[in-house]
Amino acid sequence: MSKEGYEKTREEILKERAEVLSRAGRNLSDVLDRLKTLDLSINRKIDSVHITAQSESGCHGKDIYHEIIEINEEITLYNTTREQARLKYYYLIVTREAMGLRRHQWIEEIYRIPPRKKALTGFDG
Numbered sequence: 001m002s003k004e005g006y007e008k009t010r011e012e013i014l015k016e017r018a019e020v021l022s023r024a025g026r027n028l029s030d031v032l033d034r035l036k037t038l039d040l041s042i043n044r045k046i047d048s049v050h051i052t053a054q055s056e057s058g059c060h061g062k063d064i065y066h067e068i069i070e071i072n073e074e075i076t077l078y079n080t081t082r083e084q085a086r087l088k089y090y091y092l093i094v095t096r097e098a099m100g101l102r103r104h105q106w107i108e109e110i111y112r113i114p115p116r117k118k119a120l121t122g123f124d125g
Helices: 003-054 061-098 105-110
Strands: none
């Protein structure tokens, strides 16, 4: 193989490696974005139930109960999505390791996986 052919092949390999790492990072980032969206939605709904429960006119306990059920369904979706994020994070680390990249501290800082959420068992207002 000529030197020119070797350099071209080497360049193609480096580009492919960069694309693989970029794709793995993007996949993880997309799942983390979905988590943020779910987290905002859950928090808005919790705040809404909190305000309703504290208002004078209030809301029947039955209505709050249904809201809590909806919130818990969204929390379940959040936790499932979180597990997907953990798996995508694992794939990113394995890909980096396979490419000889051994230091992952900045990856841990950039792609921080939030903790699981606990289902609501009632509302304390």
